[in-house]
Amino acid sequence: MHWPYCARICPYCDFNIYKNRGVDEARWRAAFDQELAGWALRAPNRLVTSIYFGGGTPSLAPISVIAGVIDRCRRLWPVSADAEITLEANPTDAELSRFADYKAAGVTRLSLGVQSLDDDALAFLGRNHDAKSARRGIKAALTLFDYVNIDLIYARPGQALTAWRRELAEAIDIGARHISAYQLTIEPGTAFDRAVAKNRWSPPEDDLCADFYDLTQEVAAAAGMPAYEISNHAAPGHESHHNLAYWRQQDYVGAGPGAHGRLTIENRRHAFVGAMRPEDWLARVEQDGFGAAQMECLSDDAAMIEKYAMGLRTIDGVAMTPTEAARLAPAIDQLAGDGVLQRRGMRLVASENGRRLLDTVLAQLLAD
Template identity: 45%
Template sequence: MTAASGPNPVASAAAPEDGRAGGFALYVHWPFCQAKCPYCDFNSHVAGRIDQAAWAAAYEAEIARAAAETPGRRLDSIFFGGGTPSLMAPEVVETVLAAARSAWGFANGIEITMEANPTSAEAARFRAYRAAGVERLSLGVQALDDRDLRALGRLHSAEEAVAAYRLARDIFARTSLDLIYARQDQTEAAWEAELTRALALVAGEGGGHLSLYQLTIEEGTAFGERLRAGRLRGLPSEDRAVALWEVTQRLTEAAGLPGYEISNHAVPGQESRHNLIYWRGGDWVGIGPGAHGRLTLGGIRWATEAERAPAAWLARVTRTGSGESRREALSPCEAAEEWLLMGLRLAEGVEEARLAALTDLPERAAELVQMGLLTRGDGRLRATAAGRPLLDALLRRLLA
């Protein structure tokens, strides 16, 4: 574990209140997949054999370690992410949830989410996960077109995806569906038809949430290598990407699932409470290989990171009692920058008072307000409809 170098961290008077006001969550990273998708830059690995009992014990130990640092907190959310958590034995899920309840206790209405893939083998476990305590399933469909599913390296068909989502709707209290758009050779008409089909699937009781991500080509992925070699053709131009974005906003608004965040759309009340904790600057414990966390301890906002390699993380927990490989204190200014980066993704924007550490922010924001890219009102700073597609550029300007 390493502390921040340089001057001693300075506690911000706002930091403890802010971290607690945003909520408290547990993120559990399961690093294993059946296959590595060519677009994926997450910390995921293919393994022939997994000692599920050893992983359950390691998660249990990490929860106990984190709980000793955070007495008196109550969990608002637990999220099993990956990787592919639906490859996790239901007994591991039960162990994690029992340990978390014992360590912190659950807030009323706690949200417990698991990411899953829609292959028939994984869908067969849905009832066991619900019995273990998962109440919200986020299904990684990614496309409703078989040709594009193959291009994305997915192991399911569109028919399997639809069947798995309908099964999930019958079993879980809440569901979400993920899609990737701005894919190779995708037209506006094709995306409109596909998104219309997805919206029809998620409408109604128990649904009402879509995560819609534009395809991005990341360094270190198979797609990144193909692009560098000139073998990834048909990617949309900037104008086409904007047009696809506009189709997305128009259809989701009309269906009653407005974009509450740049890539997330929900019927009001169906928003992801776990992700809102991230975006609103709350605290969360991150356990599992490569997991990140944010904790407000002793008036200081700490950024934590776990060992990335699965075997090394497991050995570290077993031998040293901690899977954490890095811990850094954030200055009040750094914490404010994070709140801005995350909070401006939300339609609700950010409270300007929380960004007081950025002393020249008002002047920079005023210029962008004049340009119609940001708006101010009720003490909040928000990106406008024109500014949201340009959010990365706005943030670079604000934080330059």
């Protein structure tokens, strides 16, 4: 479920988000009810193993909307008894007071947009919390929820490797058992993109970014939280079921403005994208009962590219079909010789170095 509103727009973010404003609670709840019913017609009787509230800042959504989506899913599909229900939140005092309400609504896992435990870095990143609030928020979340993720951003301009080691170690010491650590990237059209274009500051060089990545692997693994995907580190049993579904090419539905979905229909992969602007999405749902503005049956090549681009991010890699294995054999042999891919029977796995260089690896693997 995509909630498109934020209290403020962070300068690095290129998601489909809008400045928070007053919303018609009943209208939004009704729209999510309608869209989920539309998905149930297209994907009936599927077992739901996870629900993810992303954004934007879904913790700003009315509690009735969060609870309503969970209840609607339970009415439309069978839901696993141990379903993972994640909600993204920020560690601000205002949201902290709502953590118990999220749990009462049915949320089982919080993903906290901490981003840093350094006040100067948080100001640079445009966050509306300070380091003290971040620490308080993490501790409060861990008191209420068995499963908590912390988002952190590294390779910030001027950041030292020693400072990142301390920051990451502190996040682990507080008690986090899942950390999503992302390199700061300059996305087109963002405030950071404009700042870099005007030479106000420069991101770190590629070699230094690689050092940050390697340090992240080292510190997290030493704490018993090895990477199970390029950016995600978890203690055993704390991996994100929902994100694994993306990377493993399982089917999922997406409700809300700009939300993506993937369904396998008659053995073909179909892609869905919701109307981007909130008013357009609401109008489309109210008129048609479904908010998707784009619906496409992926070509075999497009489906294969997506499969490998997602699957090779993980330590489990990709299960190849015989046709794929034969088609990709020359490239696999070359890349295996370079030490970036490993073939294990009919599975193809990126080495640790291969995951670091995945964009380059994929370009060579899928060149034809």
